[in-house]
Amino acid sequence: MIRVLVVDDEALVRSGLRMILETAGDIVVAGEARDGAEAVGAVARLAPHVVLMDVRMPGVDGLTAAARVLAAPDAPRLVMLTTFDLDEYVHEALRLGAVGFLLKDTPPRDLIAAVRTVAAGQAMLSPSVTKRLISAFVDRAPSRADQARARLAALTGREEDVIRAVARGLSNAEIARELRLSEATVKAHLSRVLAKLGLANRVQAAILVHDADL
Structure with missing residues (x-):
């Protein structure tokens, strides 16, 4: 029973x-x-x-x-x-x-x-x-923007500055001037960003930033 x-x-x-x-x-x-x-x-x-x-x-x-x-x-x-x-x-x-x-x-x-x-x-x-x-x-359910922001949260402040600049279409030289860094430092930051986020290139990085509405 x-x-x-x-x-x-x-x-x-x-x-x-x-x-x-x-x-x-x-x-x-x-x-x-x-x-x-x-x-x-x-x-x-x-x-x-x-x-x-x-x-x-x-x-x-x-x-x-x-x-x-x-x-x-x-x-x-x-x-x-x-x-x-x-x-x-x-x-x-x-x-x-x-x-x-x-x-x-x-x-x-x-x-x-x-x-x-x-x-x-x-x-x-x-x-x-x-x-x-x-x-x-x-x-x-997480929206595409939420998912993109969650991925970008893994970046340091400087790395986020770099990927935002990439999304604006700036070259490494232009990013270096804007952020007052050497071009070699910008390249190093961008390489780390792509590796952290599992991205293949600058275009994918720019798309991710736009998906996050940043």
């Missing part, structure tokens, strides 16, 4: 979850808690396999309680429940170590499947949450 702890500040929600879960046959609700503080104590006392934890509760909220529960040895599998499909909750819950994140309007069949899934050691997210996570990942 899969032992589940249900944590929610609303008695009606707890009762509803209990009724749904106990129709499964292989799931038993080992206990209930009304807030995060009760949840932490109940986990230690009842040793559930899975905890269904509401995010928003008075006093100790679900994320705070999740951090405490998941920090303990032999922590149960934790699924966050919420009516609010907000990205910051998803990201924080997953960062803490939650293995599931479901909306409270998840159909009963899907709720039971989620409990079975996480009890078996896998992760479970509601389809709408999964879609938003993927969108957030795409939106936050």
Whole structure:
């Protein structure tokens, strides 16, 4: 049997979850808690396999309680429940170590499947949450400018001066005059820059600087 702890500040929600879960046959609700503080104590006392934890509760909220529960040895599998499909909750819950994140309007069949899934050691997210996570990942993927700047961050200040000048189309002699260096020193700096960045020539260096919008 899969032992589940249900944590929610609303008695009606707890009762509803209990009724749904106990129709499964292989799931038993080992206990209930009304807030995060009760949840932490109940986990230690009842040793559930899975905890269904509401995010928003008075006093100790679900994320705070999740951090405490998941920090303990032999922590149960934790699924966050919420009516609010907000990205910051998803990201924080997953960062803490939650293995599931479901909306409270998840159909009963899907709720039971989620409990079975996480009890078996896998992760479970509601389809709408999964879609938003993927969108957030795409939106936050490094742009070409970000990637170019990250590469250029490996350069020293003087090396960056040289590659910027190269991007402006200046010759070694012109760069030497502008930076008050010898032409041999400019050549040495440029050679190090190309080697550091894995570039073949001045053209690639100029393109990289333009990609970085510098």
